Amino acid sequence: MTASRTARERVRAELTREITEIARRQLATEGAGGLSLRAVAREMGMVSSAIYRYFPCRDDLLTTLIIDGYNAVGAAVEQAEADCPRDDHLRRWLAACEAVRDWAVAHPHEYALIYGSPVPGYQAPPDTVAARVRDVTVLGRIVSDAWQAGAMRTPTTEPPPALEAEAAGFRELMRGVPDSVIWQAVSTWTALYGWVNFEVFGQFQNAIEDRRTAFRHSMRLLAETLGFAQ
Amino acid sequence: MTASRTARERVRAELTREITEIARRQLATEGAGGLSLRAVAREMGMVSSAIYRYFPCRDDLLTTLIIDGYNAVGAAVEQAEADCPRDDHLRRWLAACEAVRDWAVAHPHEYALIYGSPVPGYQAPPDTVAARVRDVTVLGRIVSDAWQAGAMRTPTTEPPPALEAEAAGFRELMRGVPDSVIWQAVSTWTALYGWVNFEVFGQFQNAIEDRRTAFRHSMRLLAETLGFAQ
DNA sequence: CGTTCGTCAAGAGCAGTGCTCTCGTTTCTT
DNA sequence: AAGAAACGAGAGCACTGCTCTTGACGAACG
Numbered sequence: 230m231t232a233s234r235t236a237r238e239r240v241r242a243e244l245t246r247e248i249t250e251i252a253r254r255q256l257a258t259e260g261a262g263g264l265s266l267r268a269v270a271r272e273m274g275m276v277s278s279a280i281y282r283y284f285p286c287r288d289d290l291l292t293t294l295i296i297d298g299y300n301a302v303g304a305a306v307e308q309a310e311a312d313c314p315r316d317d318h319l320r321r322w323l324a325a326c327e328a329v330r331d332w333a334v335a336h337p338h339e340y341a342l343i344y345g346s347p348v349p350g351y352q353a354p355p356d357t358v359a360a361r362v363r364d365v366t367v368l369g370r371i372v373s374d375a376w377q378a379g380a381m382r383t384p385t386t387e388p389p390p391a392l393e394a395e396a397a398g399f400r401e402l403m404r405g406v407p408d409s410v411i412w413q414a415v416s417t418w419t420a421l422y423g424w425v426n427f428e429v430f431g432q433f434q435n436a437i438e439d440r441r442t443a444f445r446h447s448m449r450l451l452a453e454t455l456g457f458a459q
Numbered sequence: 460m461t462a463s464r465t466a467r468e469r470v471r472a473e474l475t476r477e478i479t480e481i482a483r484r485q486l487a488t489e490g491a492g493g494l495s496l497r498a499v500a501r502e503m504g505m506v507s508s509a510i511y512r513y514f515p516c517r518d519d520l521l522t523t524l525i526i527d528g529y530n531a532v533g534a535a536v537e538q539a540e541a542d543c544p545r546d547d548h549l550r551r552w553l554a555a556c557e558a559v560r561d562w563a564v565a566h567p568h569e570y571a572l573i574y575g576s577p578v579p580g581y582q583a584p585p586d587t588v589a590a591r592v593r594d595v596t597v598l599g600r601i602v603s604d605a606w607q608a609g610a611m612r613t614p615t616t617e618p619p620p621a622l623e624a625e626a627a628g629f630r631e632l633m634r635g636v637p638d639s640v641i642w643q644a645v646s647t648w649t650a651l652y653g654w655v656n657f658e659v660f661g662q663f664q665n666a667i668e669d670r671r672t673a674f675r676h677s678m679r680l681l682a683e684t685l686g687f688a689q
Numbered sequence: 690c691g692t693t694c695g696t697c698a699a700g701a702g703c704a705g706t707g708c709t710c711t712c713g714t715t716t717c718t719t
Numbered sequence: 720a721a722g723a724a725a726c727g728a729g730a731g732c733a734c735t736g737c738t739c740t741t742g743a744c745g746a747a748c749g
Contacts, residue, residue, distance in 0.1 A: 690749105691748105691749090692747105692748085692749085693746105693747090693748080693749095694745105694746090694747085694748095695744105695745095695746085695747100696743105696744085696745080696746095697742105697743085697744075697745095698741105698742095698743085698744100699740100699741085699742090699743100700739100700740090700741085700742105701738105701739085701740085701741100702737105702738085702739085702740105703736105703737085703738080703739100704735100704736095704737095705734100705735075705736090705737105706733100706734075706735065706736105707732105707733095707734085707735105708731105708732085708733095708734105709730105709731085709732080710729100710730085710731085710732100711728105711729090711730085711731105712727105712728085712729090712730105713726105713727095713728090714725105714726080714727085714728100715724105715725085715726070715727095716723100716724085716725075716726085717722105717723085717724075717725085718721105718722085718723075718724085719720100719721085719722080719723090
């Protein structure tokens with residue numbers, strides 16, 4: 230956002246911001262399906278059709294919220310990891326995991342929007358990738374750092390040859406790390422989100438009460454498997 | 460379903476079945492949000508209000524589909540596991556995992572309905588629990604069998620004391636198994652669904668192509684952590 | 690300074706939704 | 720055979736996303 234020149238551009242930017250804010254609040258209370266352009270307009274004292282001056286369709290508003298969501302969880306993970314001593318890789322990993330969980334529990338509907346079932350008929354535009362990879366970038370850097378520092382055990386199981394070509398994208402995230410560790414990291418990464426999914430989507434209801442403690446223990450088990458040297 | 464007495468009851472049961480079938484087909488193509496009572500009625504040549512004679516509201520139809528979904532994945536897991544030699548616990552585990560994944564990939568929208576973001580404003584009634592636990596019951600039995608047979612390693616990390624009381628529900632699924640193994644199993648179980656979530660919800664797009672191979676490798680790593688002896 | 694052009698809010702309207710109510714008709718029960 | 724229950728059809732309500740037109744305002748240009 231450069232310094233807005235004309236007054237018209239300024240009020241336009243302000244109104245756009247206000248729309249997304251109200252939409253995010255509605256999303257938090259009603260969920261993605263209950264997000265209504267007309268309700269947003271009503272709350273702003275506008276008529277529904279006026280919203281379309283700012284967002285051509287409902288999906289565009291959703292895209293904005295999705296990008297914001299990815300950035301929010303990404304920023305939370307980056308912040309939590311940055312607060313840890315650089316050479317304590319295990320702690321950095323656990324802090325990053327817990328940041329994901331805490332953000333998701335605090336913003337369940339936003340989390341559902343980005344990591345839950347895709348909204349029907351909605352196709353995420355490529356603009357979202359930049360924001361989407363922030364969290365996994367952090368996780369990749371931790372693994373990379375730990376490996377470079379010689380603070381990781383080598384997995385006993387090698388990936389099958391068919392996965393040789395598949396690891397390309399992940400090798401950029403974890404430079405210098407052998408494939409066996411890369412796949413171990415991917416597996417652990419999906420396990421993290423598996424837990425968060427179950428917790429946020431209510432699969433642990435009537436099964437686990439102290440979910441934070443259980444989560445921490447699970448992440449510790451996973452980190453052990455990943456091979457952080459104590 | 461007892462033998463239907465009157466002709467009216469028979470046609471009612473038949474129509475109810477046909478409604479759910481059409482609804483399931485719509486669900487498969489449009490997703491949960493695009494499931495429309497009016498469209499179902501249209502396809503049946505009925506008027507929309509007539510549907511309400513059979514399902515008082517849309518959520519009740521959803522509940523039926525959800526129960527069917529849990530039963531479908533549960534049956535798939537039970538079948539796959541039953542086809543394995545009883546003493547090959549690792550193979551039983553991997554077969555069960557792959558059954559979950561294969562069913563989910565084949566029925567993405569139904570999977571999203573039961574394991575994805577909860578549909579807004581919908582509260583799953585208690586009728587669903589019986590069907591919901593079928594898959595995890597199988598997984599629990601495998602762990603239990605393996606432990607009884609002395610075919611599992613003991614985890615090195617003990618769960619924190621705060622989880623003592625939390626494991627109650629899981630102990631019934633895995634009788635005679637120590638808590639350390641129980642939590643390891645829970646962690647592995649969520650990891651399985653974490654992978655399936657990522658795959659079904661498109662998080663692996665442009666990242667992993669040969670997802671079946673990658674899935675198998677990941678499950679093998681997880682099973683190793685769980686401690687199945689070779 | 691005045692005009693023109695682009696932007697904007699408003700309103701009506703379309704097609705679709707879940708759901709309710711009423712009204713005859715059919716079917717089962719007594 | 721008479722009463723009761725269940726049923727399909729239809730109209731209607733409140734809501735949705737979205738489109739089109741209309742009239743007003745503000746900024747830039749001649």
